[in-house]
Amino acid sequence: MHVVILGCGRVGATLAMMLAAEGHSVAIIDRDRESFRRLGRGFRGKTILGIGIDEDVLRKAGIERADGFAATTNGDNTNIMSAQIVKVKYKVPRVIARIYDPLRAEAYKELGIDTISPTLLGAGLCRDFLTGRPWRSIEEYQAVRETLPRSPGSERSR
Amino acid sequence: MYVIVAGGGKVGYYLTKALHGAGQEVTIIEKARRRFDLLQEEFGDAALLGDACEVTTLDQAGAARADLVAAVTGDDEDNLVICQMAKRKFNVKRVIARINNPKNEVTFQLLGIDETVSSTKLIYSLIEQEVEVADVIPLTALRRGHLELVEVALPEDSPAVNRRVRDLALPHNCMLAIVVRGETAESVHGDTVLRRGDIVVAITPSASVQQFRAALLGRGAPTA
Numbered sequence: 001m002h003v004v005i006l007g008c009g010r011v012g013a014t015l016a017m018m019l020a021a022e023g024h025s026v027a028i029i030d031r032d033r034e035s036f037r038r039l040g041r042g043f044r045g046k047t048i049l050g051i052g053i054d055e056d057v058l059r060k061a062g063i064e065r066a067d068g069f070a071a072t073t074n075g076d077n078t079n080i081m082s083a084q085i086v087k088v089k090y091k092v093p094r095v096i097a098r099i100y101d102p103l104r105a106e107a108y109k110e111l112g113i114d115t116i117s118p119t120l121l122g123a124g125l126c127r128d129f130l131t132g133r134p135w136r137s138i139e140e141y142q143a144v145r146e147t148l149p150r151s152p153g154s155e156r157s158r
Numbered sequence: 159m160y161v162i163v164a165g166g167g168k169v170g171y172y173l174t175k176a177l178h179g180a181g182q183e184v185t186i187i188e189k190a191r192r193r194f195d196l197l198q199e200e201f202g203d204a205a206l207l208g209d210a211c212e213v214t215t216l217d218q219a220g221a222a223r224a225d226l227v228a229a230v231t232g233d234d235e236d237n238l239v240i241c242q243m244a245k246r247k248f249n250v251k252r253v254i255a256r257i258n259n260p261k262n263e264v265t266f267q268l269l270g271i272d273e274t275v276s277s278t279k280l281i282y283s284l285i286e287q288e289v290e291v292a293d294v295i296p297l298t299a300l301r302r303g304h305l306e307l308v309e310v311a312l313p314e315d316s317p318a319v320n321r322r323v324r325d326l327a328l329p330h331n332c333m334l335a336i337v338v339r340g341e342t343a344e345s346v347h348g349d350t351v352l353r354r355g356d357i358v359v360a361i362t363p364s365a366s367v368q369q370f371r372a373a374l375l376g377r378g379a380p381t382a
Contacts, residue, residue, distance in 0.1 A: 103213040
């Protein structure tokens with residue numbers, strides 16, 4: 001399958017190398033050319049310099065024929081916006097956005113964008129390791145209400 | 159009316175000031191501490207420190223009872239998220255997004271944010287009008303820019319002068335609506351004979367403006 005990845009940071013680059021090693025066609029986008037060095041010399045996928053909320057850039061990466069899209073930049077909103085463009089306009093079947101802010105991740109999950117929150121996942125895994133509990137499912141780790149205390153009250157609600 | 163302004167840059171600052179001056183209740187949200195201090199100095203409790211993209215910040219700002227949220231940060235993706243959160247999490251009736259890249263106007267509409275303002279586009283359209291003086295002047299875009307309402311003054315050398323409208327080689331779906339002669343305006347029909355100095359108001363598909371120009375002015379794109 002053809003996968004487009006936005007953001008060539010540690011997660012994006014590792015994902016690109018994993019998928020390429022499995023024989024998938026991969027195109028990875030980043031706005032900084034230097035970041036492509038993370039991919040190493042053997043990387044056989046395509047690298048595209050540009051901003052992922054720009055549709056010309058997405059098309060250059062072959063979004064029209066993509067089977068999957070992963071947004072892994074360090075900007076939550078860039079990931080949200082690009083994931084929505086790709087899902088709504090290009091109808092890519094599998095779209096995932098990495099979102100650090102757990103509440104935002106949950107909000108967009110409700111809106112039909114599959115999200116992964118490394119914040120909840122990472123903290124939850126560490127907690128379970130430290131307290132000697134068995135590993136849980138991804139859904140359990142990402143359930144905001146069970147993990148985070150109630151949000152602060154609305155000061156200006158009245 | 160209660161308005162939340164997200165983003166305390168220059169646009170947000172002056173917008174808040176104007177709303178304040180008009181006696182409206184406003185909260186301005188800014189995430190950078192230094193900028194916030196400045197806003198607090200000016201607006202007091204109406205300034206709120208926080209990231210407007212976060213549910214908790216919008217909640218603190220009282221988004222649930224806001225009549226309008228204006229997202230005016232310098233980043234289009236932030237403005238999109240702020241508007242979507244306001245609309246979907248807090249049921250804010252009206253949201254307005256500032257956009258910097260005019261191309262994003264269509265994207266925002268696709269993603270459910272209909273009201274956008276792009277200063278790039280506004281300035282561009284002003285320049286465009288300036289460039290096309292004595293040519294085809296765009297009056298307004300219709301149907302999200304697929305059709306244009308335009309105005310053109312017929313010069314002496316116009317190929318349309320002294321001809322009936324039905325005999326002109328107008329583009330498909332193009333309609334001449336009104337002709338202005340001196341102080342009077344008449345509706346145009348197939349037998350109307352155009353004269354030098356006539357101002358014609360027409361509706362044309364945006365894609366056919368060049369063909370329209372050729373039919374009425376006998377030339378292609380305006381020379382700069």
